Structures are given as C-alpha cells and as structure tokens.
Amino acid sequence: MRASPTDRGYAYLKTNADGTTDVYVAVGVGTDxxxxxxxxxxxxxxxxxxxxxxxxxxxxxxxxxxxxxxxxKDAGHVVHIRGRNRGYGPLLGG
Numbered sequence: 001m002r003a004s005p006t007d008r009g010y011a012y013l014k015t016n017a018d019g020t021t022d023v024y025v026a027v028g029v030g031t032d033x034x035x036x037x038x039x040x041x042x043x044x045x046x047x048x049x050x051x052x053x054x055x056x057x058x059x060x061x062x063x064x065x066x067x068x069x070x071x072x073k074d075a076g077h078v079v080h081i082r083g084r085n086r087g088y089g090p091l092l093g094g
Contacts, residue, residue, distance in 0.1 A: 007040040007071040011081050013048065014062045020044040023079050025071050033059040040071065042079045053083040 012024040012035050023042040026035035042048075050056070056063040070082045
C-alpha cells in the first residue's frame, strides 16, 4: 500500500455530525490555540488512526496534538497521525 507524502506539523481534528473527521495540519499553534498557517487538509475521513505516542488536547470543538506530528494517508484512505521521529535517524546511526 502506498502512502501519501508526509505532512509535518500540528494536527487539528474535528469530528463532523456524520461521524467523519476533518484533519487540518498547521505550521504552528497560536496563543489562543488556533491553528497558524494551515497547509494541508483531509476532509470527511471515515478513519483516522492516532498513534499511541501522540497526545491531544481539547480546543473548543476540536482536538489538537500537543507536539508537531507526521500525517499521512494510505491507499485505503486512512489518515495516520504519528509522533515525529526523534534522533538523527539511520544515516547517522541514531
């Protein structure tokens, strides 16, 4: 299964009345918890998988991640929200 390119930023999740979820990816979080500079949106997703290591907090009618995360969509149209990789990665043995 091929995944979409990875977006990196703060994810905002909004549950719609029909049970689907909208996922907004923003560069940052404003002082009022509003998203700053949204650059990617996944509308009306039936499935959103949030990894166990990703923490979210309530922001009005939505939830947002407490840290920048990686957001991808697989060929089955599932949006995956994962914690960002830490360390130097495989190139430097980290």
